[in-house]
Amino acid sequence: MSGIVLSASVRQNLLSLQSTADLLATTQSRLSTGKSVNSALDNPTNFFTAQSLDNRASDINNLLDGIANGVQVLQAANTGITSLQKLIDSAKSIANQALQTTVGYSSKSNVSTTISGATASDLRGTTSYTSADALSNVLYSGATGGVTAAASGTTLGGISGSDTGSVINAATTAAKLLNGAAAGDANAGVVAGDTLTVNGKTITFAAGDQPTTTPTGLTQVATSAGVTTGNVYTDTSGNVTVYLGSTTKASIGDVLTAVDLASGVQSNVAGTLTLNAGQTASTVTGGGALKLQSTTGSDLSVTGKADILKALGLTAATGAGNVTVSATRTTSSTTLSSFISSGSTLNVDGHVITFKDGPTPAAASLASTQGVSGNVVTDGNGNSTVYLQSSTIADVLKAVDFATGVQTFTLNGSGGGTLATASGQTNSSINASGQLKISTGVNADLSITGTGNALSALGLAGNTGTATAFTAARTSGTGGINGKTLTFTSFNSGTAVNVTFGDGTNGTVKTLDQLNTQLQANNLSATIDANGLLTITATNDYASSTLGSTAAGGAIGGTLTTALTFSTASTPVADNVAQTARANLVNQYNNILQQIDSTSQDSSFNGVNLLNGDQLKLVFDETGKSSLNITGVTYNSKGLGLAALTGGVDFIDNAATNKVLTNLNTASSTLRSEASALGSNLTIVQVRQDFNKNLINVLQTGSSNLTLADTNVEAANSQALSTRQSIAVSALSLANQSQQSVLQLLR
Known part of the structure; x- marks a missing residue:
């Protein structure tokens, strides 16, 4: 190819076309991959940075499955805790049912004692009283001057006085007739039917001789020479009948006898005229005047026709109308200065003391319901009669003591x-x-009221002498156990009791409620019945325990135990029916514990059980430096502090049941605490799970930002390069036209 020679224009167009083709290929690659950096040759920095980010995102993404499994492990544990909590609640229900079931003993251990007079409102018992002394006004003797204080032996009666009438005639003697015709007989002008009233008693003059048969209700006074003719008859009340007589006529002596019988100076004892002790009989003086004697117990009062009394020399008045003459007693150093009138009474605390003029009866003459002590006749129940002729202040005080109960006479x-x-x-x-x-005595507060002049004569009528009552209060003490203490040592871990009985203030105990408040902390309670029987009993919580036993405690003591005798602590008496019912509840409870064991074992996920002691480790980053270790717990029945119950021991009384309830409450609190911990850990795991997901997105986005191509740009580039390529091809074609011309020539 080196031998081929291209023109410069062709070569230039060819190079341009090749460059465009390369750019177009790059653009098409970016469009197809979506990335602007497809290899390290594209952009080494971005390529390797993006690769690092993608690798980290991949590593973190691989951790998400483990985190998701950890969430499920925590969810499984939480589900188990929820079920365990429900089982614990069921166990609580069984324990509470045991508390509401009759306690397993028909009677609980107790001690008791009887507090006389105690009530729920005052446990101290019968209120004690002390006799108080009540003082009267000063009593004076009848001595001249009236300032000599009376003494215990001072007599209530006076010295008998006399009313000396005028001389009927010089020759009048006691034996002279009242209406005789013989020379020297007095003629008082008395006729049948006339009467005299002496100290409220009636002397009746009747016609005729003394009857041959004694009239019913009357007793004849035997003849006494020179004193009475036998014409005088008396009844048991002191009323007198004088027969004027025809053969044997009544005399002045009969009148004197009748007056003495009516006044009480003399008595008719079995028909014999008898002078009462300490009295002086009425007589006719040597000058022929009548000398009528009062008794020492009453002043003498004689009421009758004026003409009769004038004929007897007792008045100067005349006529058929009544007049009254009297002879008063006199006082001396041996008598009170103020005499008590016969018939006066004192009412002492509801008992009656009567003052009566007359001699004190002999014991033999009294009815079987009466008795005589000194000059006081009493019925033995506090009612008395004080006989004024011989009685002294000592007799009055004795009668008062009989009424108040200070003295007794059986x-x-x-x-x-x-x-x-x-x-x-x-x-x-x-x-x-x-x-x-x-002395007030202790039976009642002293209250003395009276009739007649007894209150004033005895100095009980107040300073003015006009008060109608004399009162004095006993000295009131407190109940029989006031100030006594009652102690109990700690009974079944309770608080030892030290109770002092008192008025309910300053920590003392008076009422049953206050006592129970003190006893409650020592697991004891108290009751009292209508007879004052105080019983201290173990509460239902410790119905199976015996008071004072070595195991339970609760020994009784204190000064109250020396004042009162407590019974020996009784032992609890089992109630078989109730104990059977509680034993059935024990079985139900134990079944719940078995379910707790099985539930804790089943709370696993993918072989991990956080309620059976397993551990869970969760890794949150690609380096393993960020992690969470969750230590499992053993939450079977033993792990929760719950033990199987034993019939006849557990649930046997409320204390045993409450111990089970305490353990259940503790287990429930433990579950709640663990549920809270699991919830906290689950929140952490879920937060990290969400964090990792978001971090992966951040990393992948960052990677994409470094390598992704802008498709809009690359599409425009592709379009531009395609156009450019077409133009380059056309230019290349034009560049080759000269060579085509040569080719034409060659043809």
């Missing part, structure tokens, strides 16, 4: 009895100042 059925001072009490007395020192 009747013997024969009018006597046994006098005693109640335990812990002090008899009422009168102090050196003459004040009654009345």
